[in-house]
Amino acid sequence: MSASRILNTTLGQADFHPHLSQQRRLYEAVRAAILTQQLAAGNKLPSTRAIASDLGIARNTVIAAFKQLAAEGYVSSALGSGTYISASLPENPLSTLAVSEPPIANQPSTSCGDAANLSARGSKSTAYAAGARFEIQPFAPGDPDFSIFPLKLWQRIQNRVWRDARPELLDYGLAGGYLPLRSAIAEYLRASRSVNVSVEQVMITSGTQQSLDLCAHMLTDAGDTAWVEDPCYWAARRVFESRDLLLHPVAVDAKGIAPNERDLATAPRLIYVTPSHQYPTGAVMTLARRRKLLDIAAAKRAWILEDDYDSEFRYTGRPLASLQGLDPYGRVVYMGTFSKILYPGIKVGYLVVPPALVRPFKTALYDLQRPGQMTVQAALADFIALGHFATHIRKIRQAYGAKRELLCKTLVAQMGDGIAISGEESGLHLVVELPSHVDDVAVARLAAESGIEVMALSTYYAAQPARRGLLVGYAYVAPGKIAYYGKLLTNVIRSAVRK
Ligand SMILES: Cc1ncc(COP(=O)(O)O)c(C=O)c1O
Numbered sequence: 001m002s003a004s005r006i007l008n009t010t011l012g013q014a015d016f017h018p019h020l021s022q023q024r025r026l027y028e029a030v031r032a033a034i035l036t037q038q039l040a041a042g043n044k045l046p047s048t049r050a051i052a053s054d055l056g057i058a059r060n061t062v063i064a065a066f067k068q069l070a071a072e073g074y075v076s077s078a079l080g081s082g083t084y085i086s087a088s089l090p091e092n093p094l095s096t097l098a099v100s101e102p103p104i105a106n107q108p109s110t111s112c113g114d115a116a117n118l119s120a121r122g123s124k125s126t127a128y129a130a131g132a133r134f135e136i137q138p139f140a141p142g143d144p145d146f147s148i149f150p151l152k153l154w155q156r157i158q159n160r161v162w163r164d165a166r167p168e169l170l171d172y173g174l175a176g177g178y179l180p181l182r183s184a185i186a187e188y189l190r191a192s193r194s195v196n197v198s199v200e201q202v203m204i205t206s207g208t209q210q211s212l213d214l215c216a217h218m219l220t221d222a223g224d225t226a227w228v229e230d231p232c233y234w235a236a237r238r239v240f241e242s243r244d245l246l247l248h249p250v251a252v253d254a255k256g257i258a259p260n261e262r263d264l265a266t267a268p269r270l271i272y273v274t275p276s277h278q279y280p281t282g283a284v285m286t287l288a289r290r291r292k293l294l295d296i297a298a299a300k301r302a303w304i305l306e307d308d309y310d311s312e313f314r315y316t317g318r319p320l321a322s323l324q325g326l327d328p329y330g331r332v333v334y335m336g337t338f339s340k341i342l343y344p345g346i347k348v349g350y351l352v353v354p355p356a357l358v359r360p361f362k363t364a365l366y367d368l369q370r371p372g373q374m375t376v377q378a379a380l381a382d383f384i385a386l387g388h389f390a391t392h393i394r395k396i397r398q399a400y401g402a403k404r405e406l407l408c409k410t411l412v413a414q415m416g417d418g419i420a421i422s423g424e425e426s427g428l429h430l431v432v433e434l435p436s437h438v439d440d441v442a443v444a445r446l447a448a449e450s451g452i453e454v455m456a457l458s459t460y461y462a463a464q465p466a467r468r469g470l471l472v473g474y475a476y477v478a479p480g481k482i483a484y485y486g487k488l489l490t491n492v493i494r495s496a497v498r499k
Contacts, residue, residue: 001038002046003033003039003043003045003046003051004046004050004051004054004055006033006038006039007026007029007030007033007051007054007055008054008055010029010032010033011025011026011029011055016028016029020135020451021135021137021451022057022058022061023061023064023065023068024065024135026055026057026061026062026065027065027068027069030045030065030066030069030074030075031069031074034074034075034085039085040085041085041086041087041088042084042085042087043084043085044082044083044084045066045075045082045083045084045085047082048062048063048066048083066083070083073086073088074086121242121244124241124242125238125241125242136453136476137448137451137452137453138451138452138453138476138477138478138481138485139447139452139453139454139472139473139474139476139477139485139489140453140473140476141280141428141429141453141454141455141471141472141473142340142428142429142473142475143344143428143473143475143476144339144340144341144342144343144344144396144428144475144476145396145399145400145475145476146343146476147478148392148395148396148399149342149343149392150388150392153383153388154379154383157379157382157383157386157388158375158376158379160382161375161378161379161382162375165375165378168374169374169375169378170374170375171374172366172370172371172372173204173366173371173372173373173374173377174374175362175363175365175366176200176202176203176204176362176365177202177203177204177205177350177371177377178204178374178377178378178381179199180378180381180385181204181377181378181380181381181384182199182202182203182204182350183199183202183381184381184384184385184389185202185204185336185350185384186198186199186201186202186352188384188389189202189322189334189336189352192312193308193311193321193322193325194321194322194325195322195324195325195334195352196324196325196327197324197334197352198355200355200358201352201353201354201355201358202350202351202352203350203351203352203353203361203362203365204348204349204350204371204377205335205348205349205350205351205365205369205371206347206348206349206369206371206373207337207339207347207348207349208235208236208307208309208335208336208337208339208349209235209239210349210369211335211349211350211351212236212239212240212272212305212307212335213239213242213243214351214361214364214365214368214369215270215303215305215333215335215351216239216240216242216243216245216270217243217364217368218357218360218361218364219269219270219303219333220243220245220269220270222243222244222245223244223245223246224245224246224268224269224270225245225246225247225248225266225267225268225269225270226240226245226246226247226248226268226269226270226271226272227248227249227250227257227259227263227266227268227270227271227272227302228240228247228248228249228250228272228462229249229250229252229257229272229273229274229278229279230249230250230251230252230461230462230463231252231280231281231457231460231461231462231466231467232249232272232279232460232462233274233279233280233307233460234459234460236272236307240270240272245269245270247462248263248266248268249461249462249463250263251463252278252281252283253283254283254422255283255285255286255288255289256273256275256278256283256284256285256286256289256290257271257273257278257285257289257293258289259293259296264296267300267302268300268302269302269303270302270303270304270305271293271296271297271302271303271304271305272305272307273285273293273304273305273306273307273323274306274307274308274309275290275306275308275320275322275323276308276310276311276314276320276322276426277309277310277311277313277423277425277426277427278423279307279309280423280429280431280455280457280460280471281422281423281431281457281467282422282423282424282425282426282427282429282430282431283422283423284320284425284426285320285323287320287326290320290323290326291326293323294323294326294327294328294329294331294332297329297331297332298329298331301331302331303331303332303333304323304327304331304332304333305332305333305335306322306323306324306332306333306334306335307335308322308334308335308336309336309337309339309340310340310426310427310428311336311426312340312341312393312397313340313396313397313400313426313427313428314425314426315397315400315401315404315424315425315426316425316426317425322334324352330354330355330356331354332354333351333352333353333354333357334351334352335349335350335351335352336349336350337349337350338380340428341389341392341393341396342380342392346376346380347373348373348376348377348380396475399479400428400474400475402479403474403475403477403479403482404424404430404474406474406479406482406483406486407430407472407474407482407486408421408424408430410482410483410486410487410490411432411486411489411490414486414487414490415490415493415494418494418497419432419433419490419493420432420433421433422469428473428474428475429471429472429473429474429475430471430472430474431457431469431470431471431472432469432470432472432489432493433467433468433469434457434468434469434470434493434496434497435468435497436465436467436468438468438496438497439468439496440456440457440458440459440468440469440470441456441458441459442496443456443470443492443493443496444456444470446492446495446496447470447488447489447492450485450488450489450492451485451488452485452488452489452492453473454470454471454472454473454489455470455471456468456469456470456471457469457470457471470489470493472489
């Protein structure tokens with residue numbers, strides 16, 4: 001049988017990785033054919049042009065799939081002479097055969113067996129697995145558009161840093177991080193987020209997860225109470241659980257966190273909030289609520305952890321100043337990240353701590369985490385100082401704003417009055433509300449079968465009954481595909497609502 005026929009047959013099977021992209025499905029089909037020896041070692045594959053035409057897919061898709069196969073050693077290609085199945089396969093190829101489903105937040109995991117002999121704390125941390133994802137799918141909430149990142153420019157800046165690197169940049173990171181970066185961040189936060197900050201108060205971390213963990217370590221003891229928003233960012237909850245805190249969920253409404261009498265009867269050491277764009281509902285905390293929360297924290301001598309993870313993306317109205325900027329009591333620890341603005345893998349975030357916490361936090365950050373990556377910090381400092389950061393923010397805000405509008409238009413055009421959208425004023429995702437009888441986890445699973453990665457709103461709640469809905473991200477998806485995937489999504493929603 002010809003290679004194209006073999007691939008056509010495999011790809012024609014409805015259950016052959018239906019949730020993956022065309023490129024990934026082709027890659028899987030070729031690899032499966034090689035591993036089952038339908039395509040024999042040493043044989044030449046048809047040209048990418050011929051395969052694209054036979055399968056009715058874009059040539060670029062075939063080229064990208066072949067590149068991946070070549071990178072993993074399944075095929076080899078020489079310029080001008082075509083692509084051949086490798087004579088020897090990569091080591092242990094079968095171990096990579098499993099394709100994981102896109103993750104559903106907070107799905108209980110069955111994969112962590114007793115055999116690992118984990119500590120009670122370790123087992124608790126892995127009881128819920130977000131899941132290692134195989135690839136990002138359209139509408140994945142929270143993922144930025146990597147194609148906009150100015151890769152060439154970043155490479156040039158990094159190269160320059162390495163060329164001119166003083167030996168100190170090769171050492172462990174300084175306590176608190178690279179000074180010019182801390183200084184650039186302080187300036188940025190003062191100007192754009194009204195944060196009250198001196199350079200001394202800024203500490204570079206390897207992202208929000210580390211910032212949260214450091215705060216939990218330094219400000220709480222096991223058994224202390226932490227207020228978390230309900231619904232809440234699952235990864236923050238995981239950190240607090242790992243520190244053996246008692247989590248006290250506080251309801252969130254359209255104005256942000258809304259503590260009631262029962263909540264006020266507790267004595268939190270920490271209060272974790274996302275005021276600019278509540279994760280996951282997207283609610284923006286009102287000024288009155290911000291003031292009230294600050295007063296509560298002062299009265300209870302609690303620390304507020306303000307996670308300002310995506311405040312740069314506000315599309316309508318003026319951004320509200322940070323909670324930290326309104327704080328007369330010095331009870332707020334502010335944290336930000338470069339994951340959303342630049343790219344998640346950069347793993348650089350920052351903390352702004354009240355003056356009284358500067359010394360202890362710096363010491364702990366250095367002793368417990370032993371930071372590094374000074375060359376990345378130096379490149380980032382240059383990137384900001386040379387004005388590229390401001391330009392990049394403008395560019396992505398515009399791009400995401402346009403995608404957001406296109407997504408909203410598509411959803412409304414498809415569903416008319418039958419759809420309620422919330423949390424779309426800012427951020428990288430919006431929420432499609434679902435009626436309370438609809439199982440949003442099942443809808444998210446169905447959407448995954450159509451190659452769409454959305455998250456079920458109910459899985460972020462502690463209290464029941466939870467609100468039902470879908471978190472739909474619009475930053476990562478290509479603009480040209482929004483209408484297509486938007487229609488697919490509304491078809492899935494419509495059939496679920498009708499049932
Ligand atoms: C609420 C919230 N905070 C922070 C982050 C980013 O965290 P990190 O800096 O660890 O990448 C995310 C990422 O999705 C998030 O949703």
